Amino acid sequence: MLEIKDLHVNVHGKEILKGLSLKVPPGEVHAIMGPNGAGKSTTSYTLAGRAGYEVTSGEIGFHGEDVTALSPEERAARGIFLAFQYPMEIPGVTSMNFLKTAMNSQAKLRGEPELDAAQFLRRVRAAAKELNISEEMLKRPLNVGFSGGEKKRNETLQMALLKPRLAILDEMDSGLDIDAMKLVAEGVNKLRAPDRSFLVITHYQRLLDYITPDVIHILSDGKIVLSGDKSLALQLEEKGYDAVINKAA
Amino acid sequence: MSEETNTLQDLADQKYKYGFVSDIESELAPKGLSEEVIRFISAKKDEPDWLLQYRLDAYRRWLTLEEPAWARLRYPRIDFQDAYYYAAPKSDKDGPKTLDEVDPELLRTYEKLGIPLHEREVLAGVQERKVAVDAVFDSVSVVTTFKKELAKVGVVFCPISEALKTHPDLVRQYLGTVVPATDNFYATLNAAVFSEGSFVYIPPGVRCPMELSTYFRINAAKSGQFERTLIIADKGSHVSYLEGCTAPQRDENQLHAAVVELIAMDDAEIKYSTVQNWYPGDENGKGGIYNFVTKRGDCRGDHSKISWTQVETGSAITWKYPSCILRGDNSVGEFYSIAIANHLQQADTGTKMLHLGKNTTSRIISKGVSAGKAQNTYRGLVSVHAKADGARNFTQCDSLLLGDRCGAHTVPYIQSKNPKAILEHEATTSKISDDQLFYCLSRGIPTEEAVALIVNGFCREVLQQLPMEFAVEAQKLVGISLEGSVG
Ligand SMILES: Nc1ncnc2c1ncn2[C@@H]1O[C@H](COP(=O)(O)OP(=O)(O)OP(=O)(O)O)[C@@H](O)[C@H]1O
Ligand SMILES: [Mg+2]
Numbered sequence: 001m002l003e004i005k006d007l008h009v010n011v012h013g014k015e016i017l018k019g020l021s022l023k024v025p026p027g028e029v030h031a032i033m034g035p036n037g038a039g040k041s042t043t044s045y046t047l048a049g050r051a052g053y054e055v056t057s058g059e060i061g062f063h064g065e066d067v068t069a070l071s072p073e074e075r076a077a078r079g080i081f082l083a084f085q086y087p088m089e090i091p092g093v094t095s096m097n098f099l100k101t102a103m104n105s106q107a108k109l110r111g112e113p114e115l116d117a118a119q120f121l122r123r124v125r126a127a128a129k130e131l132n133i134s135e136e137m138l139k140r141p142l143n144v145g146f147s148g149g150e151k152k153r154n155e156t157l158q159m160a161l162l163k164p165r166l167a168i169l170d171e172m173d174s175g176l177d178i179d180a181m182k183l184v185a186e187g188v189n190k191l192r193a194p195d196r197s198f199l200v201i202t203h204y205q206r207l208l209d210y211i212t213p214d215v216i217h218i219l220s221d222g223k224i225v226l227s228g229d230k231s232l233a234l235q236l237e238e239k240g241y242d243a244v245i246n247k248a249a
Numbered sequence: 250m251s252e253e254t255n256t257l258q259d260l261a262d263q264k265y266k267y268g269f270v271s272d273i274e275s276e277l278a279p280k281g282l283s284e285e286v287i288r289f290i291s292a293k294k295d296e297p298d299w300l301l302q303y304r305l306d307a308y309r310r311w312l313t314l315e316e317p318a319w320a321r322l323r324y325p326r327i328d329f330q331d332a333y334y335y336a337a338p339k340s341d342k343d344g345p346k347t348l349d350e351v352d353p354e355l356l357r358t359y360e361k362l363g364i365p366l367h368e369r370e371v372l373a374g375v376q377e378r379k380v381a382v383d384a385v386f387d388s389v390s391v392v393t394t395f396k397k398e399l400a401k402v403g404v405v406f407c408p409i410s411e412a413l414k415t416h417p418d419l420v421r422q423y424l425g426t427v428v429p430a431t432d433n434f435y436a437t438l439n440a441a442v443f444s445e446g447s448f449v450y451i452p453p454g455v456r457c458p459m460e461l462s463t464y465f466r467i468n469a470a471k472s473g474q475f476e477r478t479l480i481i482a483d484k485g486s487h488v489s490y491l492e493g494c495t496a497p498q499r500d501e502n503q504l505h506a507a508v509v510e511l512i513a514m515d516d517a518e519i520k521y522s523t524v525q526n527w528y529p530g531d532e533n534g535k536g537g538i539y540n541f542v543t544k545r546g547d548c549r550g551d552h553s554k555i556s557w558t559q560v561e562t563g564s565a566i567t568w569k570y571p572s573c574i575l576r577g578d579n580s581v582g583e584f585y586s587i588a589i590a591n592h593l594q595q596a597d598t599g600t601k602m603l604h605l606g607k608n609t610t611s612r613i614i615s616k617g618v619s620a621g622k623a624q625n626t627y628r629g630l631v632s633v634h635a636k637a638d639g640a641r642n643f644t645q646c647d648s649l650l651l652g653d654r655c656g657a658h659t660v661p662y663i664q665s666k667n668p669k670a671i672l673e674h675e676a677t678t679s680k681i682s683d684d685q686l687f688y689c690l691s692r693g694i695p696t697e698e699a700v701a702l703i704v705n706g707f708c709r710e711v712l713q714q715l716p717m718e719f720a721v722e723a724q725k726l727v728g729i730s731l732e733g734s735v736g
Contacts, residue, residue, distance in 0.1 A: 090688070102692035
């Protein structure tokens, strides 16, 4: 359960989130839509604990715990995962090595034993296969020279292996062709589980055709201005943000 | 500066792991440097007269030389009279013959350092392999393992003082032929006072059946170490050699001035790897080893190859340019380097590739990592002789800066007297970006590990060159030497 209460966030001294409240119960998929610059990526970075995203008031509750003051790695260990709008390249570090380091670090932070090499390989291979990620790609430096679609598939692979309790997908569909989007959406759908929730940030109805949300929120100027079921996305598609937001106001 | 760089700067300080002092009684030469001290060292080693003369000639020449000042290094004048030039464990009177005879305190020291002073196979990944070790403690070799097994295939691997007795002609034939006693201030000093190092001879056609390695340990206070290593790979032979070094944490600076000479005959190959982890001094720049080293390889034969790989993480000051003289036609020289400087460390390191023979090729890959207030300079020379038709060089120098108070400098010299030579040079300077770091953090990888991961990625091309047995250790070392760094 994610429970954000009246969150105010400053970035470089400027208030970007201005009283954002949001509840995502376990097992549910919530979508966030909203115009450019509304604060969607800011929300996702704040949830992941990025330095420089200063919470001036409000609270982020996660499974009954206030995680507002926790470091990003502690949040990751508690099961918060962010699929980046623009995944980073890390030269010289293979995807395989990165995955192993991440999984072992999280295990360590949780006080669990590390995976042995054979177990790890089995899991990675199985998950990679489902996402159509080749062995060769796993041996390449992380995201370096990957196409947009490959990067997003790689984010999905990390998500599948890290098994988060909350996955935040920031514009998972940007830059993807139809086939790649289906593949990523399928990957997400397979991970849907009663104890896992999703926050899907997108601009387009199209992604929500594949990942059906339980609730859609519209974020505008740092606040949720409207929430509704998936028909909201259709209205937006038809009338645009201005009309829908103004009608709500 | 961004928030994440700030957290980088707050990384806790991890103390140098090898900074302990072993409680071993030493026999010392009289303090300071004089003909008397040189005679003392030579007598201790029971050396032939020609070598004593060699030392004395070098000493007299050294007295006329000035300390070089062209490197980008700042340090107070070294008082060469305020050091001991010879220190040996007392228990090691005539030098032990077998492992059982070694002082247990010395064995414990090496165990603490994680160095296998036994004749079992070492576990490296899934494969078990043997590594022969020559353990040099201050000015003497404590023990050399696997000597008998190596002798079966004709490989000589022993302390150079022992080789002077068992293979005097070989030593006399090759010593000083790559780095002459007149070469430079520190090499001349070394020629005068060198005390121990390893000697390796691989006979024609032999592929050395195991990794050879020497571990240098400085223990005694106020002492310098003047290692001398000589490796000869005869026609068609092959050897891979690794050098490791550590020293206790002391407030004063200690001098290590080594000379390493490699000779590769026709079709021979020498792979020389170094993991240099001398005490770097504390975060305020107090103490640490001054490392002034002359390393040079001579590709004397056609189709010979010499490959240097170095991981330089320690020392307060590093002054070191492992070089290749590409004399034989079609010979190959390689230099793979990682130089990490943290806190107030200063490194001025690089290589010289001298193309004399036809169709000679060289490859230089240098990865410099600077953190804290450290200064890290790559200094390299690629020189092509007029007759070196078909010479080729590829140089790549990459610098990574952690924080904004450190410096990276690249000084490549190119001299080509052959218009047809093909010389390529690439250089980059980068920083760890906040985005990269946050990406790692968001996956649950804590800052220190994230930095180590990214830096290891940056150094990958060089780390891959290390023998498997040492690659894992070196990767850990890269992480450790940056801890408490980025400030
Ligand atoms: N580092 C920063 N410095 C200054 N302003 C910032 C910074 N990061 C974000 N902002 C500002 O915060 C506002 C919200 O940005 P954010 O990236 O969260 O929007 P978004 O809803 O994700 O937009 P998009 O749909 O374009 O991805 C924008 O006005 C942006 O310029
Ligand atoms: Mg965005």
